Amino acid sequence: MLEVDDIHVYRGRTYVLKGISLRVTRGEIVALIGANGAGKTTTLRTISGLLHPRRGHIRYRPEADGPELELDRLPAEEIVRRGISHCPEGRGIFASLTVRENLLVGAYLRRDNRGIEDDYRRVCDLFPILGQRAGQAAGSLSGGEQEMLAVGRALMSRPRLLILDEPSLGLGPLVVETLFATLADINRRGVTILLVEQNAVMALELAHRAYVLETGRVTLSGSGEELAADPEVRRAYLGGA
Amino acid sequence: MGGGYIAQQIVNGLILGSMYALVAIGFSMIYGIIRLINFAHGDVVMIGAFVTLALMQVAGLPFVLVAAGALAAGAVVGVLIERGAFRPMRGAPQVTGFIASLAVSIMLQNLGILLLTAQPRNFTFPAALQKVINAGPVSFRVIDLVIMLSALGLMVLVMLLVKRTRLGMAMRATAENLDVARLMGININRTILAAFAMGSALAGIAGLMWGGKFGQIDPLLGYVPGLKSFVAAVIGGVGSIPGAILGGYILGLAEVLFVGLLPPIYSAYRDAFVFGTLIVILLIMPNGLLGSDKGERA
Ligand SMILES: Nc1ncnc2c1ncn2[C@@H]1O[C@H](COP(=O)(O)OP(=O)(O)OP(=O)(O)O)[C@@H](O)[C@H]1O
């Protein structure tokens, strides 16, 4: 579905991604793990068009039997239109907008008002707190509630591919557990997921496959179980021997 | 100095405040979305005034079309300023944008002097608009009433647009976070342009009002409404539209009441009083009356 082919990305003058390749197959959950500063966020921002690679390509096939698109020159707003929804690092909710407005702005490109209302209700079923706080400024939500809002907002565009950048950041273990269960559920309903996580234990458990990034390069890849069993990964990211 | 006199001063203050408020809204909208003060904003008022003069006294169009023309001229100039001076500077340090807009301001003033000479021109509205209405102790011209009511109407319209429409939601989202707005599919270039067009249209129509109120216009006339409305926007809390409106009325009233109520020997110092008020308000409420303390964009 998505193929990142040897992308090289600069941020300002800093050479950040030194040839990253990865692929996401339809229906999968793929995790990207790695230390701080490895380039995970940069990879995601390049896929969703906020950054552009100096070299390399990103190919995306929205429908299994449809044509393939080159994403690497498209601006972010055109990429969302094609079914990739990016839930950014730090959540990026719009604090002064109400909870409901945040969800509606997630459906900004859609014009099917009936479908938008249906999805709004579906998101409120998934995260009941959002429905209860609909009219409240999003900035007044707690961290965990804001994360739910950010995920809900990302779902409002009806993505085929959902990209999440550290959704568990700053959340308590129970909330993380619920959130990950929800992500598995969203995936079962047909949304492919590309996930960046610091919480490697949970990410490797959830993901079908994973990639390990180190200073702008992919150093390891494999199934979730394989990586979780890998001694290198265990030492560096799972805090165990 | 009876109640009638004070009532009259309040009416005068409201007329002046209406104009400050309209111009201040533009400062606030533009600041809200790109975190830059557009120093050329006052000069859009001047252009609106000259376009009014041309359409009314040269072309002889009906008043409604003249007003539409002033709004449109403001919007067009705003769009040109954004495309010409602000967009190329996007991402540059803030001070670069300030200087660019200062340059635009000086250019517009000098272009005005070059094309129109610095000579003030008389601005004469149709007699029907000049008619004086006496309402008890206060009297004002029809045009003053038109200024107050249409300013109020436009303010309500803009607030509804920002609060209730899809474009308004996009503008508020863009104002909070440019990158995340793009991730929602918002075309931020178009949204920023829309904010410039709307804010500047209000400045354009304020030009018509300024001419109508004072009866004379010249290419440097944008300086005073620009400066005062900027102050109004800061008093209200720059970035907040209701704040800009409140600030505009407060400034208009303060200015007129200082002159009207203090002994005449002080009236030459009215701007000192007005700016003194600004300093006091900001000392107590550094973010302005309705501003947020969020400060710089995340
Ligand atoms: N705006 C920027 N300008 C210059 N360098 C940047 C910028 N943003 C990030 N970098 C650098 O790029 C590298 C990768 O950053 P990135 O945010 O992609 O890391 P990350 O893997 O997401 O880290 P974390 O786990 O801390 O979120 C870092 O070395 C960082 O210093």
Ligand SMILES: [Mg+2]
């Ligand atoms: Mg990151």
